[in-house]
Amino acid sequence: xxxxxxxxxxxxxxxxxxxxxxxxxxxxxxxxxxxxxxxxxxxxxxxxxxxxxxxxxxxxxxxxxxxxxxxxxxxxxxxxxxxxxxxxxxxxxxxxxxxxxxxxxxxxxxxxxxxxxxxxxxxxxxxxxxxxxxxxxxxxxxxxxxxxxxxxxxxxxxxxxxxxxxxxxxxxxxxxxxxxxxxxxxxxxxxxxxxxxxxxxxxxxxxxxxxxxxxxxxxxxxxxxxxxxxxxxxxxxxxxxxxxxxxxxxxxxxxxxxxxxxxxxxxxxxxxxxxxxxxxxxxxxxxxxxxxxxxxxxxxxxxxxxxxxxxxxxxxxxxxxxxxxxxxxxxxxxxxxxxxxxxxxxxxxxxxxxxxxxxxxxxxxxxxxxxxxxxxxxxxxxxxxxxxxxxxxx
Amino acid sequence: xxxxxxxxxxxxxxxxxxxxxxxxxxxxxxxxxxxxxxxxxxxxxxxxxxxxxxxxxxxxxxxxxxxxxxxxxxxxxxxxxxxxxxxxxxxxxxxxxxxxxxxxxxxxxxxxxxxxxxxxxxxxxxxxxxxxxxxxxxxxxxxxxxxxxxxxxxxxxxxxxxxxxxxxxxxxxxxxxxxxxxxxxxxxxxxxxxxxxxxxxxxxxxxxxxxxxxxxxxxxxxxxxxxxxxxxxxxxxxxxxxxxxxxxxxxxxxxxxxxxxxxxxxxxxxxxxxxxxxxxxxxxxxxxxxxxxxxxxxxxxxxxxxxxxxxxxxxxxxxxxxxxxxxxxxxxxxxxxxxxxxxxxxxxxxxxxxxxxxxxxxxxxxxxxxxxxxxxxxxxxxxxxxxxxxxxxxxxxxxxxxxxxxxxxxxxxxxxxxxxxxxxxxxxxxxxxxxxxxxxxxxxxxxxxxxxxxxxxxxxxxxxxxxxxxxxxxxxxxxxxxxxxxxxxxxxxxxxxxxxxxxxxxx
Numbered sequence: 006x007x008x009x010x011x012x013x014x015x016x017x018x019x020x021x022x023x024x025x026x027x028x029x030x031x032x033x034x035x036x037x038x039x040x041x042x043x044x045x046x047x048x049x050x051x052x053x054x055x056x057x058x059x060x061x062x063x064x065x066x067x068x069x070x071x072x073x074x075x076x077x078x079x080x081x082x083x084x085x086x087x088x089x090x091x092x093x094x095x096x097x098x099x100x101x102x103x104x105x106x107x108x109x110x111x112x113x114x115x116x117x118x119x120x121x122x123x124x125x126x127x128x129x130x131x132x133x134x135x136x137x138x139x140x141x142x143x144x145x146x147x148x149x150x151x152x153x154x155x156x157x158x159x160x161x162x163x164x165x166x167x168x169x170x171x172x173x174x175x176x177x178x179x180x181x182x183x184x185x186x187x188x189x190x191x192x193x194x195x196x197x198x199x200x201x202x203x204x205x206x207x208x209x210x211x212x213x214x215x216x217x218x219x220x221x222x223x224x225x226x227x228x229x230x231x232x233x234x235x236x237x238x239x240x241x242x243x244x245x246x247x248x249x250x251x252x253x254x255x256x257x258x259x260x261x262x263x264x265x266x267x268x269x270x271x272x273x274x275x276x277x278x279x280x281x282x283x284x285x286x287x288x289x290x291x292x293x294x295x296x297x298x299x300x301x302x303x304x305x306x307x308x309x310x311x312x313x314x315x316x317x318x319x320x321x322x323x324x325x326x327x328x329x330x331x332x333x334x335x336x337x338x339x340x341x342x343x344x345x346x347x348x349x350x351x352x353x354x355x356x357x358x359x360x361x362x363x364x365x366x367x368x369x370x371x372x373x374x375x376x377x378x379x380x381x382x383x384x385x386x387x388x389x390x391x392x393x394x395x396x397x398x399x
Numbered sequence: 400x401x402x403x404x405x406x407x408x409x410x411x412x413x414x415x416x417x418x419x420x421x422x423x424x425x426x427x428x429x430x431x432x433x434x435x436x437x438x439x440x441x442x443x444x445x446x447x448x449x450x451x452x453x454x455x456x457x458x459x460x461x462x463x464x465x466x467x468x469x470x471x472x473x474x475x476x477x478x479x480x481x482x483x484x485x486x487x488x489x490x491x492x493x494x495x496x497x498x499x500x501x502x503x504x505x506x507x508x509x510x511x512x513x514x515x516x517x518x519x520x521x522x523x524x525x526x527x528x529x530x531x532x533x534x535x536x537x538x539x540x541x542x543x544x545x546x547x548x549x550x551x552x553x554x555x556x557x558x559x560x561x562x563x564x565x566x567x568x569x570x571x572x573x574x575x576x577x578x579x580x581x582x583x584x585x586x587x588x589x590x591x592x593x594x595x596x597x598x599x600x601x602x603x604x605x606x607x608x609x610x611x612x613x614x615x616x617x618x619x620x621x622x623x624x625x626x627x628x629x630x631x632x633x634x635x636x637x638x639x640x641x642x643x644x645x646x647x648x649x650x651x652x653x654x655x656x657x658x659x660x661x662x663x664x665x666x667x668x669x670x671x672x673x674x675x676x677x678x679x680x681x682x683x684x685x686x687x688x689x690x691x692x693x694x695x696x697x698x699x700x701x702x703x704x705x706x707x708x709x710x711x712x713x714x715x716x717x718x719x720x721x722x723x724x725x726x727x728x729x730x731x732x733x734x735x736x737x738x739x740x741x742x743x744x745x746x747x748x749x750x751x752x753x754x755x756x757x758x759x760x761x762x763x764x765x766x767x768x769x770x771x772x773x774x775x776x777x778x779x780x781x782x783x784x785x786x787x788x789x790x791x792x793x794x795x796x797x798x799x800x801x802x803x804x805x806x807x808x809x810x811x812x813x814x815x816x817x818x819x820x821x822x823x824x825x826x827x828x829x830x831x832x833x834x835x836x837x838x839x840x841x842x843x844x845x846x847x848x849x850x851x852x853x854x855x856x857x858x859x860x861x862x863x864x865x866x867x868x869x870x871x872x873x874x875x876x877x878x879x880x881x882x883x884x885x886x887x888x889x890x891x892x893x894x895x896x897x898x899x900x901x902x903x904x905x906x
Contacts, residue, residue, distance in 0.1 A: 218413060222448045225408035229417055229451055230525065234406060271407045342488050345452060355524050357445070357452045358492035372413075382411030 036151060039112045040130050062130075064159055064374060065152045066092040067176065069144075071164040073098050073135060078366075079163075080131070085367035087129040090374045093153050097144040098135040099172060105138030108147050145175035157181045157377055161370065165191065166199035177207050184373050186212040187259040188315050191252045194394045197262070200387050210373040213259050214383050218372070219361060220264065220317060223334045223345050233347065233354075236332065238295075239324035243268060243302045250315040257289060260317045261304050266389035268322075269293055271382070274300055276392050291393055312340040313363065336361060418444075418845035420453030421529035421558070422520055424513065426504060426544055427536035428458030428469070432565065434476030437535065440837040442477060445493050446486070449842055453525040455496045457516060461503055469499035496524065504540045510551035517553070528558030531844055538567055542581035549585035563592045563844055566657055567648065568853070571869060572862035579855055592844045593853040597658040599836025602799040602825065604851070606665040607679070609793065609801065616791075617670070619771070621746045626788060628666065629768040629904055632659055632756040635712050636763075637734075637884075642725025649732040651704075651868060654756045656861040660687060661853065662795070663740075663754070666767055667747060676850040680857065687860045689744040698871035703891040705735035706877070707759040710884030717759060717884045731876050734758045737892035738868070739899075753896050755903065759884035764906050765795040779816060787818045790904075800824035 066086070068079055076098065083094045111133040132151055136144050152158055160180040167173050177183055183203065190196040203209050228234045245265055247258035269276065274293035282290040293300040307318055319335040330349040337344060340363075346356035409417075423441070425433055444450045458469050474494065477485045500516050502509025521528055532548060534541050541564055548554050562582065569575025582591055597603055610616060619625070632654055638645040645653065664683035671678040693701045708719040721728050735757030742748065771789040779786065790804040801823045809815040825833075843851055881889040887903065896903055 219448070221408070222412055225406060225412055226417065226448055226451055228406045228408055230420060230453060230527075231405075237407070268408075271410065273407075337488075342486075355452045355496070356492075358488045359446060359448065360486040360489050380411060 036110065036112055036132060040114060040132075062091055062093055062153055062156060064090060064092045064157050066090070066094045066374070067148060067152075067158060067160045067180070068094065068096045069160065069162050069164060069172075069176065070096065070098045072100060075163065076133070082365075082367045082370065083129060083131060085365060086370055086374070089371045091129055093151070093156075094129060094131040095148045095151055096131060096133045097148055097176075098133070099141035099144055100135075100137045101141050103137040105140060106136065107140050108134050108136045108143060110134050110147070142172050142175075145172055145179065148176075149179055152179070159184060159374055161185075163189075166196050166203070168199050168202050177203065180207055181377055182208040182210060182373070184210045184212065184370065187263075188213045188216070188250070189252070190259060193250075193253065193256060193259045193262065196259075197387055197390045197394065201384075201391050204379070204384050204387075208377065208379045209384075210376070210380065211263075211383065211387075212366075212369045212373070214263055214380075214386075215369045215372050216364070217260060217263060217267075217317065219343060219359065220320065220334060221267065223343055223359070224320060224322075224332070226345070227332045227347055233330065233332075233349070235328045236322075236324040236330040236349070237272060239298075239326050239328040239330075240272070240322050241298065241300055241325045242323040243300065244305065244319065244321040244323075245303065245317065246305050246307045246319040248309055248312050248314055248316050248318060249306055254314075255286065257304050257306075258315045258317070260315060262390045262393065263386055264317060264320060265291070265302050265304065266386035266393065267382070269302070269393075270385035270389040276389070276396060278396065281393075281397050289397065291396070309338065309340075311338050312336060316340070416846055417448065418450045418454075418842060419529055420451050420525055420527045421531060421845055422455045422457055422517060422524075422526045423531040423533060423841075423845075424457045424459060424517070425533045425535055426459050426540070427534070428499070429460040429462050429464075429472075430535055432535045433458070434473060435480050436835070436837045437533065437841070438473045439477055439481045440835055440841055442481070442485075442490070442493055443835070443838055444842055445496075446489055450845065453527070455498060455520045455524045455526055457513065457520065458497065458499045459502060459504075459509070459513060460499075461501070463501050464499050466497065466499050470494045470497050473497065504536065504544050504547070507547055507550060510547045510553060514551055514553055526558075528556040530556055530558065530560045531563060531841075532561070533563045533565075535565055538565075538569075538578075542578055545582045545585045554585045554590075559847070560586075561590050561592055561844055561847070562586050563594055563841075565594055567652060568593055568657075568858050569862060570647070570652060572859070572866040575858060575862045579859070583855075588855055589849075591855070592849055593855075593858060594840055595657050595661055595851075595853050596836040596840065597795075598661055598851040598853075599838075599840040600795065601833035602793075602795045603662060603665065605799075605825075606662070606793065607674070610665075611670050620769075622748055622750045624771055625750050626770050626772045627750055627899075627901060628752040629770065630659060630663060630666075630752065630754045630756075630766075631768070631904070631906060632754075632765045633760040633887075633906070634758050634763055635760060637707075637717065637720065637759050638723050638726065640724065642723040644725075646726045646730050646732050650734055650736050650756050650758065651865050655736060655738070655754065656865045657853065657858075659754055659756055660861045660864070661857070662767065663687075663752065664857065666769075666793075667742060667752075669746070674850070676848060679850050680854045684854065684856045684860065686742070686744075687857060687864075689742045689747070690860075690864055691741045691743050692864060693738075693740075693867055695867040695871045698868050701739045701895075702868050703735075703737045703889060703895050704733035704872055704877065705737075705757065705882045705889035705892065706730070706732065706879035707734050707757075707882055707884040708880030710759070710886065712759055712761075712885040719880050719884065720759075721880065731872075731879060733872065733877075735760070735882060735888045735892070736868075737888060737895050739895060740864075751899065753901070753903070755888060755892060757888055761885055761887055762906055763797060766906075767793045767795070768904055769793075770901075779814060786816070798824055 070076065070079060079096055114130045134144055134147050158180050159182050160176050161184045166185060187193060187196055200209060228237055245261045247261040250256060250258055272295065274295050277292035277294055279292055287306045289304045291302040293302060309318060312318060322332040324330045330347065333346045335344055341361060343359045343361045344356060347354040425437060441456060474490060477490065498516060498520060500513050502512060520526055534544055536544065545562065554560055569578050664686050667686040668682040669685065671682045706720050710717060720726060720734050721730055737755040740752045740754065742750065769791040773786060773788050777786065792802040794800050803821045804818055805821065806816045807819050809817050840851060893903065
């Protein structure tokens with residue numbers, strides 16, 4: 006591993022961050038020493054108006070990027086994240102396709118005013134490691150000694166899931182929780198299968214699952230009412246509408262698959278071993294069984310320019326028989342709100358309208374950084390999605 | 400309470416508990432509390448989906464208003480008091496659950512109209528007969544409202560019924576017992592939720608976590624290692640336009656009997672067997688039963704009172720208490736009290752607790768300081784700085800957090816010790832804003848979790864402890880004002896602790 010490059014590129018470093026150059030003989034002690042200098046410099050500049058500057062670290066936050074061009078966005082995300090999760094961030098850039106170049110390291114520390122009172126300076130340390138070509142695999146061994154002892158380690162992996170990849174395996178081994186985003190996937194089927202494989206190794210979060218929290222809560226709320234809960238045992242049809250994905254417009258949106266997998270796994274439905282029905286390439290209909298009851302799950306791609314690509318648009322559960330009812334959660338046309346409604350027979354129950362803000366990446370991550378344990382409900386949903394995709398492919 | 404076991408879709412969600420369908424009936428709904436705290440809290444709970452769609456608010460007050468007029472007022476209040484911009488579509492959806500019933504609290508016809516309205520709402524909004532009655536009125540109405548609710552058969556329902564009572568709960572032991580008897584004749588203790596918004600504060604709840612999730616403190620938490628405890632509840636503000644109210648109350652009734660004693664009980668309690676409301680409140684009540692009562696004729700030995708005169712606070716000249724609007728110019732109401740309490744139990748025997756609470760003091764701070772005994776043997780006799788005791792400070796406001804003070808060697812050849820603070824601040828470790836106390840408490844009541852509400856035995860014990868003080872201070876008239884605004888209270892307060900060879904912390 007070679008020393009630090011002399012030049013500072015604003016793309017590589019967070020704008021306005023305090024940064025110091027590291028000498029050629031790079032080692033852990035050198036990085037720590039540079040960070041300590043940055044803290045001292047920052048502390049020296051704190052004025053009465055700015056309040057105290059505090060160094061708090063609640064976690065190690067590792068990020069892997071496949072391209073240096075994504076650094077600027079990552080800096081912004083980490084800066085926003087600091088207000089709720091002060092951390093040491095280790096950002097690794099691994100450009101495998103580029104000519105070999107040994108690891109370069111850049112160190113910075115920066116502070117943000119704390120949100121509630123604005124009188125504290127919440128500070129974060131960021132170490133950027135950039136490697137190219139054959140040196141990419143060395144990133145894990147360069148990052149590991151820089152992890153702060155005794156703090157949980159999160160890895161935000163911003164590349165495709167490459168379970169056979171050496172670097173990925175090494176990083177996952179050092180991680181308490183792996184965070185990915187299936188919305189970015191070019192091959193959702195492979196991605197979900199890879200997730201199932203990874204469940205044996207680490208706790209795993211999918212930001213796309215986090216985006217569905219409001220949807221899942223809205224649907225769960227229907228069945229908190231004891232009388233309506235009977236409707237769950239009479240569901241015969243589920244309609245899931247979604248917008249086309251950006252990278253894989255012909256495929257089913259991972260959000261729709263996850264909600265379908267979640268419903269089927271939570272309600273203990275068994276996937277029928279028959280190929281799903283395909284209608285005009287826009288609708289896919291799966292069949293499930295619960296005892297003698299048959300349930301159809303319809304995944305329909307709809308066009309709606311007001312809604313982001315790959316997003317869920319509507320979930321409707323239809324119960325038949327004695328407990329005939331319809332439970333409907335839908336996104337408004339401009340994508341800004343969720344509307345819920347229940348009809349039991351001819352009676353319409355009170356619904357509500359909830360803001361559905363597009364959460365920033367930092368807000369989504371923040372929610373996942375609060376959890377260390379495995380999310381068994383998510384894991385069950387993904388396993389069901391993998392089953393559905395297998396049946397679909399057969 | 401709805402739990403994931405009952406609803407398979409709730410498992411794994413961020414909030415595994417949500418309130419059951421219900422109606423919250425607010426008495427005194429045109430008052431300040433409703434618009435500043437209750438409606439913003441309920442709106443936020445609704446937007447977070449912590450209360451169900453099958454929910455309604457019935458606002459009750461004397462003014463003649465339509466549903467629409469009351470909703471419009473609450474919309475304006477949200478714009479004024481909510482922390483973030485109000486989502487208009489979300490508000491419109493929420494506003495549809497708000498209804499207004501006009502009436503005089505002393506008129507039985509009001510309750511008949513209320514009953515009819517609740518029956519209609521139950522049908523329309525599927526609220527299933529579950530009720531929370533929130534008494535946000537002047538305290539003199541608490542008893543009459545409860546009685547009328549009973550007379551109108553509104554204290555019973557096909558669902559559950561709960562009653563939330565704001566403070567003050569009585570003005571002395573006798574009036575508190577009378578009020579409790581009035582409420583208890585209609586509602587059972589399990590139905591009564593006495594709100595103390597201090598208990599809804601995140602840092603107060605953190606006291607339980609701090610004490611009982613960390614094994615390192617508990618072995619030190621006793622008379623063997625602790626020299627004394629100081630509780631400071633200092634405000635820089637005066638009576639803020641509430642002079643007429645405050646003049647009948649004073650700091651002992653307003654702060655000591657409820658907020659301060661609640662916090663003290665969390666410091667002094669034994670570990671509960673579980674975190675159930677009963678177990679936690681049993682231990683709190685047991686701790687307060689161990690507080691030695693101060694006999695009326697010895698109050699002067701254990702307590703000091705004060706009232707602020709003119710002075711300077713935060714760089715501004717301020718008027719004395721007796722010059723505040725609404726205050727009697729000859730008022731003998733105390734705006735400051737310092738008290739020394741002792742516990743008669745194994746854990747705390749001979750460990751005094753010094754409490755000071757007051758208005759127009761030098762600095763706004765609420766904290767509990769646990770001062771440890773000195774090291775048993777003095778090794779560092781050559782050091783130029785005196786040895787100081789270790790202090791553990793739990794700050795409730797502002798800058799919520801915990802500080803541990805300990806000695807460290809100054810770098811250099813000489814053995815010099817400096818006393819340093821190791822600081823944990825909530826704001827620096829968790830930058831997110833905690834929920835408002837009222838959000839937490841309203842939700843807890845709807846979930847039937849009374850842990851953070853004051854049980855009658857705690858309220859009664861609080862009055863038992865302060866009533867001798869109030870009686871002793873009733874006569875003769877004190878020589879007020881006896882402290883300048885912007886100071887730390889009257890001289891006598893310093894004497895109270897200094898005669899034990901101790902000092903108030905410099906804050």
